[in-house]
Amino acid sequence: MTSPREPLTRDRIIDTALHIVDGQGLGRLTMRRLGDALQVEAMAIYHHLPRGKEELLDGLIAHVAALPAAWPRPANGTRPAAGDWRAHLRSWGGAYRARLLDHAGVLPLLMTRRNPTALAETTASLREVLRMAGFLDAAAATGAHTILGYVIGHAALEARATAARRPDDPEEAVDWDHRFAAGLDVVLAGLLTLP
């Protein structure tokens, strides 16, 4: 698809790798296959990612995991309405879930590999949203982990279930969109009980 002599860059390598994972699964992401897709020998990749496949996988995580929940900057310096935080976290949760499911092959990496920066940014911004909503520091920290844990965990359950379902399998057709939203509402309602 791309011109054969487009220069090899770190970004292009990671984008192509993500494309392979989304299309064929994590198990088929191979340095040799990645080289083929880039029209280059596999060994050329090491010039741009010296740490090799480790660095490649970390790049995939960073690309998928970092979706801050930062409040959209208020238009004219006004504070966001205090009651908005639940609606805001609902829409952030929906967006984050959608991204995780779009790149379901990266999910196991996201949960496993110690790539501290990737999730740290997201956690910090969740905490900040809760603090601006009036929660104390300790409650904001607990709440951020509760929300992120739920969103990631539920996305993983969904990815498992929908991947396993054969298209003609009529048993237990679950409305995952609704179930995720309902569960997120449970978590958000529970946050009100924090000290």
Next chain:
Amino acid sequence: MTSPREPLTRDRIIDTALHIVDGQGLGRLTMRRLGDALQVEAMAIYHHLPRGKEELLDGLIAHVAALPAAWPRPANGTRPAAGDWRAHLRSWGGAYRARLLDHAGVLPLLMTRRNPTALAETTASLREVLRMAGFLDAAAATGAHTILGYVIGHAALEARATAARRPDDPEEAVDWDHRFAAGLDVVLAGLLTLP
């Protein structure tokens, strides 16, 4: 440790594999290394697990994932006290989290592989506990997924964070026990808002 001529069985293979994963990580679980640990050629394993490594990994999941939340059968036919369900789920959540963290290397498999029976049993028993506590069917289904999603997701966040932390790293010492319990309480409190 075991006698060299102990017979090779499916259970012994899976136990030994789990031991390797717990001790050295999932990446070092190899058919050849597993054969060494069993004092047997790698190819002998295929005789007991015809589907090979696929079947081995499914066996690991089944061993770790299936922890039903079933209520301990009441002593003399009495129903468990209706108010007990939160305490019961709190203690079940603690036990499930502990098991997941004990076998953190299996976590990515648990979240990724389509081994329907493994988590189905746990989900069903969570649903049953909620139904016995008085929740309607739809609410029990939502609640079960919310709880399980939170527990698994939070365990994964913990496993990541604690694996990454160097022992002398003083930054941000988190009390994960407390944080998990507080988050689970958030979820359980939120369940009360379900219709």
Next chain:
DNA sequence: ACCTGAACACCGTTCAAGT
């Protein structure tokens, strides 16, 4: 029935060599 040995088609990565 249960295990072995050799072989096949793959991996990730190193390293000297080309341009």
Next chain:
DNA sequence: ACCTGAACACCGTTCAAGT
């Protein structure tokens, strides 16, 4: 600076052969 080719030490798995 950027890429290639050959090589090394590994994989999972098949298959014929041994007992």
